[in-house]
Amino acid sequence: SAVISQKPSRDICQRGTSLTIQCQVDSQVTMMFWYRQQPGQSLTLIATANQGSEATYESGFVIDKFPISRPNLTFSTLTVSNMSPEDSSIYLCSVKWGSNQPQHFGDGTRLSIL
Amino acid sequence: GQNIDQPTEMTATEGAIVQINCTYQTSGFNGLFWYQQHAGEAPTFLSYNVLDGLEEKGRFSSFLSRSKGYSYLLLKELQMKDSASYLCAVIKDAGNMLTFGGGTRLMVKP
Numbered sequence: 001s002a003v004i005s006q007k008p009s010r011d012i013c014q015r016g017t018s019l020t021i022q023c024q025v026d027s028q029v030t031m032m033f034w035y036r037q038q039p040g041q042s043l044t045l046i047a048t049a050n051q052g053s054e055a056t057y058e059s060g061f062v063i064d065k066f067p068i069s070r071p072n073l074t075f076s077t078l079t080v081s082n083m084s085p086e087d088s089s090i091y092l093c094s095v096k097w098g099s100n101q102p103q104h105f106g107d108g109t110r111l112s113i114l
Numbered sequence: 115g116q117n118i119d120q121p122t123e124m125t126a127t128e129g130a131i132v133q134i135n136c137t138y139q140t141s142g143f144n145g146l147f148w149y150q151q152h153a154g155e156a157p158t159f160l161s162y163n164v165l166d167g168l169e170e171k172g173r174f175s176s177f178l179s180r181s182k183g184y185s186y187l188l189l190k191e192l193q194m195k196d197s198a199s200y201l202c203a204v205i206k207d208a209g210n211m212l213t214f215g216g217g218t219r220l221m222v223k224p
Contacts, residue, residue: 031210042201042214043157058211092156096210100164102147103212105156 002027006093006106013113018081021109023093028073031096033103034066038089046091049076083113118215120202125221126192134187134218136202147212148176148187149201157201160187189220197222 003026013019023032032049047055047068055068070076080087090110094103117139126132138146145164149157161169163178163185175188189196202215 033210033212042217043203043212045211045213048211099210100145100162102159102162103210104159107156 004106006109010110013083018079020077020079021091023076023106025074025095029095030098032076033094034078035092036089085113088112120215120218123219128192128222128224130192131190134200136185138183138204140204140206142207144207145205146185147203151199192222194222
């Protein structure tokens with residue numbers, strides 16, 4: 001099965017800084033997504049990463065706070081900008097290979113903001 | 115919007131059978147997924163139902179009734195390693211977006 005690599009796996013950051021998380025897949029995928037999972041909570045979709053165009057954000061998430069890039073069919077980045085302690089969470093990328101196919105998740109990035 | 119409800123926690127005994135229920139309310143229903151998530155790890159895909167009925171995959175089975183907005187995940191011959199959170203997720207219309215329920219934390223006891 002395909003490998004979905006997320007980097008970094010974890011980080012501890014200072015308030016007010018920004019961190020970029022990378023998601024690399026070893027085969028071309030149709031769709032890429034970014035989720036947030038706050039402590040003890042389920043997954044919430046942040047945005048759909050669109051190849052070659054601006055991401056599609058869900059309600060409550062904005063591009064200025066979570067800029068996303070997807071330059072090709074195997075790679076995407078999520079930046080968490082101007083971080084505050086409330087951004088402490090696990091950030092997960094997921095991918096799909098076609099319609100009516102399940103999403104498969106990367107291992108996640110565990111982010112703590114001091 | 116979509117409402118997806120699951121019990122928060124369940125406890126079962128090793129070797130037993132447990133059923134985790136999920137109810138949903140959504141327009142344009144286009145499929146339901148079950149994921150398993152061990153603590154500190156990413157969710158892993160378990161099953162997908164789009165038509166009514168039972169899908170069996172080894173010790174795990176998933177059932178769907180679209181008319182009732184209801185699904186369950188059935189785990190047989192429970193093992194200690196089955197202790198995890200089980201997430202129900204619904205896909206709507208012809209889109210690709212998954213909406214997750216709150217997850218059910220299952221604890222398997224010896």
